[in-house]
Amino acid sequence: MTKVRRRRKWNILAIASVVLAALLSIIGVTSLNVDQVPGRDSLRLSSASRALTTSADRLPRDGWSSQRGESLSGSEIQADIESLDDAKYHVKIGVYSNSTYDLDLSIPSFSSNGYVWMRWKQPLQDYLEANNTDLQEHISLLNALLSDADPVLHPVQDKPAVLSDGTYYQLYTYVGRFYIDSATFKRFPFLTISLPIAIEADDVAGGLGYTKLRFEPDIRNSGMGLYAGTGIIGWLNRGWSIAEYRHNYATNFGLGGLDRDYSLIVYDITFGTSSWSSFWRLMLPLLVVMVMVLLVFKIRPDEQDARAGIPVTVLLTLVFLQQVYRGELPDLPFLTFLDLVYVIAYVITLFAFVLLVWIGRRYADMERMPLGEARDNLSIRLELLDEVWPLSMVLFCSVAVVTAWVLIPPGS
Template structure:
């Protein structure tokens, strides 16, 4: 049985609830007495009351080769657990899973119409780039007979259509990474002050540390609570270490200049410049490694 998919719109994508609304065409071409539409089930659909399935023809159309054809306009809310481990450079698969609720794979097997399936050129999702579409043929087995006296041992044929989306890299660079770099740079700027300005050399990195805490809180509010660190959390953890190291350097060198001797001041200056350079290098290498792995 041939089945095809053509996505028209995807909207109301909600990361916190792992749901989205999809508007798409789904068509079937088959031979035989089994009607694939009568017992069609969307396995990952939610809110059945808001689901619409509108056939284009009152009855399946008979094609010249003797097969039957029907096309449906599907619109509804679907659920797909999102993997946010690489946030904000994550990719997500927005899927629609089709399955027949009555016939098993021995009677009905879906074959994807890869030639004509796809998505509309006008398909766009605010805050996301549409990358591609994919399909997967599935065999779904259930460890329950659902109360029926004779358990069904054969798996059910299913097909999953996916629209692959990714966040724009500009969002990561300009809205998340750049503010963090500016705050770090302001903290490092304290080490370019004359060593005699002890209070300012300590206060500026401390202020930068507090600012980073608030920056992290702002993006954390945009994603659901998770039991692991996302990619951006790891970058912020690195930033915390760098700022704390800057504070410690300012505190330690403050003790060196208590005597206010010119030689002590030069000793601090000779330490400050390489220290900032090493921290910049650690930030660049660390961010690249976090993104790569």
């Protein structure tokens, strides 16, 4: 009895040490955590016509929206409408993507080529001629990345054409690599990603600021071509959108005055992963491995070496599986849904290993006990634990996984 009490005392001390170490680790990691400083630039969805779903009751079930920034509200809407009408220069911009390809989530970025066209009236043409410039010299592809193909607009005609209504028209081609700013990485592997092309007025001096130059999306003629919606193998196309935003730079570029605002067009194509493909490819292997942990207690108690070895093997397998899918993603400052599922799997595997060691010690004690009621009661309790473990862990896993999914904010 004295030996049993001494062992129980050491077990309590060991548990207390583990809890204390865990608390100290949490405190230490929390103290080292870095808080993100938000950028001061902002995007606001303008009042111009758009091909973009903004109503919450019309969004898909996962809450995904291609909208960047916040919508205007209240008196801001009317003020923006008046600003649109009062702007001296207007340019109608359309985008038609021929193909999208070479998606790289680790950066994240994609490649694309297609057409951009612009229509403008005489006042803007007079401004361009007075400054001896072309319109493309005042336009930039804001999210373009350095690549083998210079991501700029190339005019198809040498000079803009004059249409029958007196407006000027210029068609451009583009090809390049572009940065991805919006994706539901928190829901990985059930991922939705937006492939944008951002077109903005490039005029630091302020002559073509938001109050003077406004872009208007050509929602009727914009779209995507044959290979734009199918060019990324393994992804499902969810449609395209185009809208104008007010881009506020939190600087006046050293020229004095207020912060600068510019008109910005964002055209994007949205892709999503197949839920069934993601499940079979990433979730099913994890599920099979965890079933092994649940069934380890069905192995005969006298095979203690085999019982204790399975959780160790499963733990190594979990580490390998997680490293494989993590290689597809950028370094994220948060845990994805699949990361949370693996955390649950790690906890269950560790708990199973500790429980197996404890049960093994109890069976060893039982073998040294004389035949009688005490030995029979211990045997019944250990057998009951072997029966209850799989059911209790299935219930715990189900609740934990569902909770992790429900707590993900809509659209993120």
